[in-house]
Amino acid sequence: MTLLSVENLRVTFDTETGPVQAVRGVSFSLGRERLGIVGESGSGKTMTGRSVLRLIRPPGRIEADAMVFDGQDLMRLPEPQMRALRGRRIAMVMQDPKFSLNPVMKVGAQLTEGLRQRDRMSAKEARTKALAALEAVQIRDPERVMEAWPHELSGGMGQRVMIAMMLIPEPDLLIADEPTSALDVTVQAEVLSILDNLVKTRGMGLIFISHDLRLVSRFCDRVLVMYKGRVVEELAARDLMQARHPYTQGLLNCLPRIGGPRTPLPALDRSAAWAKE
Amino acid sequence: MTHGAFPMTPFLKQTGKTLFSLALTFLGLLIVTFIIARVVPVDPVTAILGERATGEQIAEMRAKLGLDDPIWKQFGIYLWDVIHFDLGTSIRTREPVLEEVGRYFPATLELSTLATIFGVLFGVPAGVLGATRPGSVFDQFTRLFGLIGYSVPVFWLSLIGLLLFYGQLGWVGGPGRLDSMYDMMYDMKVPAVTHMILIDTALAGEWDMWRNAVSHIILPAGILAWLSMAYISRMTRSFMMNEMGQEYITTARVKGMPEGRVIWVHGLRNTMVPLITVIALSYAYLLEGAVLTETIFAWPGLGRYITDALLIGDMPAVLGGTIVVGAVYIGLNMLSDILYRLADPRAR
The missing domain is CATH 1.10.3720.10 (MetI-like)
Incomplete structure (x- = not known):
């Protein structure tokens, strides 16, 4: 069953030197599965993710032939209806909890904000839900964390709070935009397994954006490889190591291997031709 | 509990520090105003007695105002007065300045x-x-x-x-x-x-x-x-x-x-x-x-x-x-x- 289908998505920024296209005709569809999007910095993966929520800041513009989520075309949805989908049905976890949590608001207030404001829940009920959500992301001392300020949390804790916050309303689709890039490697594994568990048990769709090919191949079902705003290759995650496209192969060749030859890693070959139709 | 132990929250500690630097800043302010008073070309004695005062009157007033004392003593008196809310008397109105x-x-x-x-x-x-x-x-x-x-x-x-x-x-x-x-x-x-x-x-x-x-x-x-x-x-x-x-x-x-x-x-x-x-x-x-x-x-x-x-x-x-x-x-x-x-x- 298709949860989200995107056809010919384009994101354009009108700058003083003319329009710049960050995403140029991306199409994909997604069921209740885990879709990875990989690519270098600037390949348009973050913009693709944020377009689904229609959260591209001006002067950025989103255009698409269709962007259908659960039978509704998001491109034609008025803003209030779109807002009703955000948080409740589509959520997003961003890269660095240091920036994505409001620094002058207590963790508890941020966790319960959605329930209180959006769902008009009582303070007590919201608190119970928030505590349960913190336990679900394996925070040992949820009462204390509720009273903490964001700067008092470690990166891993912050990201778990972020995940808890986004998963409280049990959304159908979660967009995880480099959720572990700002974390230590050991913490990365922890946060990923928490995320993996929750996505599996709740049967959500997941768009996992990353530049880490190995991570994506382990963690996702399907992978889109993006280059300069276009999808150059789409394949099953287990086949990633056998990718045919020269760009994907290039990315794979850049990965260092333990026990591999100690020669300099090859420079990535970036051909302009791949970015064309 | 040991004698004199006072629970210091970080906030109190920080506020204490602020108060200390405040006192220091105020002292700096007093030094500056004191120096200004010595540097400006307004003679306090003439301002009080007028242009036609005799040398004797001037000497008497200088002694009264403490202008013959060493400079550190003058500053000490000034400091003492200010922290006791005495800003002196206005020459124009003969009223306390603070009032x-x-x-x-x-x-x-x-x-x-x-x-x-x-x-x-x-x-x-x-x-x-x-x-x-x-x-x-x-x-x-x-x-x-x-x-x-x-x-x-x-x-x-x-x-x-x-x-x-x-x-x-x-x-x-x-x-x-x-x-x-x-x-x-x-x-x-x-x-x-x-x-x-x-x-x-x-x-x-x-x-x-x-x-x-x-x-x-x-x-x-x-x-x-x-x-x-x-x-x-x-x-x-x-x-x-x-x-x-x-x-x-x-x-x-x-x-x-x-x-x-x-x-x-x-x-x-x-x-x-x-x-x-x-x-x-x-x-x-x-x-x-x-x-x-x-x-x-x-x-x-x-x-x-x-x-x-x-x-x-x-x-x-x-x-x-x-x-x-x-x-x-x-x-x-x-x-x-x-x-x-x-x-x-x-x-x-």
Whole structure:
């Protein structure tokens, strides 16, 4: 069953030197599965993710032939209806909890904000839900964390709070935009397994954006490889190591291997031709 | 519990540190005013005795004023006097300076406070709206309006304001704090509690007088508020622009929060942190810098008191006024420091 289908998505920024296209005709569809999007910095993966929520800041513009989520075309949805989908049905976890949590608001207030404001829940009920959500992301001392300020949390804790916050309303689709890039490697594994568990048990769709090919191949079902705003290759995650496209192969060749030859890693070959139709 | 152990929260500790640096700053202020008093070409003896005093009289007065003592002793006496709230006696009026300042300063305080309240009330929302709709008609208008308030000399604005609203339209009261009719019966009808007319008349229940005082203060306060609004709205706009680009704003939107909440709760609460200092400084600026406005509106405030004293070489009055202004400045700085820490958990 298709949860989200995107056809010919384009994101354009009108700058003083003319329009710049960050995403140029991306199409994909997604069921209740885990879709990875990989690519270098600037390949348009973050913009693709944020377009689904229609959260591209001006002067950025989103255009698409269709962007259908659960039978509704998001491109034609008025803003209030779109807002009703955000948080409740589509959520997003961003890269660095240091920036994505409001620094002058207590963790508890941020966790319960959605329930209180959006769902008009009582303070007590919201608190119970928030505590349960913190336990679900394996925070040992949820009462204390509720009273903490964001700067008092470690990166891993912050990201778990972020995940808890986004998963409280049990959304159908979660967009995880480099959720572990700002974390230590050991913490990365922890946060990923928490995320993996929750996505599996709740049967959500997941768009996992990353530049880490190995991570994506382990963690996702399907992978889109993006280059300069276009999808150059789409394949099953287990086949990633056998990718045919020269760009994907290039990315794979850049990965260092333990026990591999100690020669300099090859420079990535970036051909302009791949970015064309 | 051991003797003398006192639980120090980080907040208290920080506040203690602030108090210490405050005392140090105040000492610095006293040193500066002391030096100014020695350096200015106004001879205190001549100022008191006049030009035709005999050498004997001059020597006697010098001894009386302690001017023959060594400089460190003079400073010690000065310091002792100031911390005992003795700012000396005005040469012009022969009255204690502190008492006079106590009468003049509330007029300035009343004017600047009102101006700052208006400045914040209009400046902050204007800045926020400008930042969230950059380039809009509203944004352009606020910037132009602010630029005028910022760059046109305040005495010119005051004169034109008086000419238009008082002279032509008659919407507001003229110079002074009250009409002369009310002025004459003021001392009889209104007990001096705070020396701020709006508060004292309200406390006395003299509402006719209160209305008259409002009609007098509204124009000078409005002009100073324009100045303060111009500054506050510009700073709010730039702080807010910065905050609205932060990732936690996106988080709030992802959670499905309405744009109003994103701006006024998430954005503004973070903007308030640097804004506190800006508001405090703009307030302090009005408290010390309203001389021109006070002169044009015949407002018996501290700025005018100091200027008048300076013009006739009444140094005790000038220095006393300066110390009060400095102390207010230091106090506001400390207050903004404390508020800053309350607003930003990272600074505690």
